[in-house]
Amino acid sequence: MRVDTGQVFKLEDYRPSEFLIPETRLTFKLHPTRTLVQADLTIRTRSGGPSNAALVLDGDELQLRSLSINGTVLDAASYQATPDRLTINALPQADTFTVQIETEIAPENNKALSGLYRSSGNYTTQCEAEGFRRITYFLDRPDVLSVYTVRLEADASETPLLLSNGNPVESGSLADGQHYAVWHDPFPKPSYLFALVGGNLGVITDSFTTMSGREVELGIYVEHGKEARAAYAMDALKRSMRWDEEVFGLEYDLDVFNIVAVSDFNMGAMENKGLNIFNDKYVLADEVTATDADYAGIEAVIAHEYFHNWTGNRITCRDWFQLCLKEGLTVYRDHEFSADQRSRAVKRIAEVRGLRAQQFPEDQGPLAHPVRPRRYREINNFYTSTVYEKGSEVVRMIRTILGAADFRRGMDLYFERHDGDAATIEDFLKVFEDVSGRDLQQFALWYHQAGTPSVQVALRHDAAKREVTLHLEQALAPTPTESSKRLMHIPLQFGLVGPDGHDMAVHAADDSVEGDVIHLRKRQQTVRFTDVAERPVLSINRGFSAPIMLAMEQTAEDRMFLARHDSDLFARWQSMTTLATQALTQAYRTIRGGDTPVFDEALLALVGDTASDASLEPAYRALALSLPGEGDIAREIGQGIDPDAILGARNALVLAIASANADRFALIYEEMAASGAFSPDAASAGKRALRNVLLDYLSTPAGAVERAASQYERATNMTDRAAALAVLAHRQSGSPEAVAALADFEHRFRTEPLVMDKWFQIQATVPGAATVDAVRRLMRHEGFSIDNPNRVRSLVGAFAAANQTAFHAADGSGYTLFADAVIEVERRNPQVAARIATAFRSWRSLEPERQDKARQALVAISQHKDLSSDLRDIVERTLA
Incomplete structure (x- = not known):
């Protein structure tokens, strides 16, 4: 574990390395506690002549065994060698x-799961961002690109599988039951993309013929006995490969493409060249063990990591400040893929809900940072929603500003101009300026300024x-780090909706309007439209064309009108969500005032009508019926938040909607019942989504357990079973039916780790302070492991991130439990500890007593001895 040194890395301090490593040859003699790594590094000076500077290589907890130059022992x-640095x-x-460098490492003792580690009998690597330096001394920075040849040696019986990046070269047997394999990657890559896997795994194989006619061998490696569950992942991979050819003209470039799924992994997956390593959560699925959300997640993450082959691997980032160049761009690409595979409107709404739930609070709290940060203490802490999700939104805005044709021309030029480069944001923006002739300097502020812009809009009709x-x-x-802000270029898609519910033809007397996009560039801007006889209703920021907070002078009647008629389905959903948010915030204030909230019957009818509207796909109706979450309501309230009152307001509206629409909801619930064999396709998943949202409403009244209990007992797929279990546990907590269902679920799936994660998560998110003790008990459960990131996230992480009333229990017990758990996790895995600790980011928005208790918990963590750089960075920024 790296103890914090307090060093701050700054973008302005970037300097190219004086040395390059054009070729790297590695030999691994794999052993659980004594793996030997021989690195033969071809070093070249950048200047092309001899250098008088010392060669300084990065390390992390390394043990040097020997060191030579040109075959001569030094x-x-x-030289000076420490575990963290080698200076020659x-x-x-x-x-x-x-x-030539020989190091010795102990993979089995590596609980941080960074570098080379051994878990469940398999050797795995995770080198992004700075894990390669835990394997051998190296110039471990993304702008040092090298061609790798890797030889792996291991016991043939214990480790029959030997994989690395690139293409297989040779393999064979050695003495004493050992064997070897050699892999060569012809494409220069940074060290963070290095990977190896050694172990004993099952495999499914397939092939893909590229658009130029090359045959690519595909393999997905999983635990023995789980091969059938990788079939959907293989199908998603082949669809991703074809889509990237058709939409971006990008072809795969190696002879093989392998994916390995492991259970102990800090991230979702890693895009190592030709050898993607995945958390098995994003590979394994069948109807008995995986939900529709799992299937969609597998499809998206498989695509994301594959798309990195070009946006991340063939073109990588010059330094870690440019992380959004590969991640934000690739998120945009995987979002577009999923939209084409499923429903564009449904996908867009889901993206925006996630952005508002995760990135908006990040932008508005102590951890705020630009999409391209200018400084960091620990790079692992900048794998954030801002870099990924907001980074994707910035790319989307480029497409909105330029249009589809110029955006594609810009992407083509980017690949042509920078293939094989370690590039920057400036390089990326320049290609779009060059193909379009536009000046994107003001727009570039989206990369450079932190925070979520707000836009106020008012319409006047004469x-x-x-x-x-x-x-x-x-x-x-x-x-926190920027007090003065500059004006942004904000593209706002819009429509003027006439009394007949259709968009009016618009005639703008202003060059800031291009087609259906208003380009807001000034602090205050006025736009005029002529020849408008009747007063329209404004629909703006359609498709969420810009990631902003919108304040609009608009009546409830206008919002109701848009919620029923807007041709843009995102904007239609947004109007309905805004109405629900306004009702919830008013109910919150009513409850805080000691009264009982009453809701507008027009809103209750709108929800019922939307549920019944057969012109809308079921998946869309499911999202429209899903009320804003407790975190969404908290953001709307702003300060002095009482989580118990928020839950009370939300439960009151759910009950009011259910009571007003009970008969209608019951009919639709039955209509959405599946017939025939299970299918994970979007249409079938949409029906299940709507049915399960309605189940939640129908199970809200006290004692209404029969329908959920029946669905649990009769369920033939995990989507319906887990939804029914969650409804029982959350809506009817403590009832005999809920207790029995939880016990049955545990009994059925106790040998299925990914399914047990759902069991832990459902219980961790049961509303109410009593869940604090329940989580404490579950941490002692035989199925809980503090060493497994998935299990930690499903219990401890879900408790803090998704259970507002328990985590923020008025007596502070939730904070105490969580702080103790964070410290315990940190002893083993600092990255996971730091990521779950971000749950404290909004503590200053709470009412004063909770604020004080949260601060005390943060201070207690900060005072713990020998904190890692990962966790100390998060805690100190959160307290600042």
């Missing part, structure tokens, strides 16, 4: 030479002049 006085002072007076005037004003609040 004298101990000519006496270098040959040449522009190219070879350094019937006499037949004119509509829009008044727009933008603002961007200060964030």
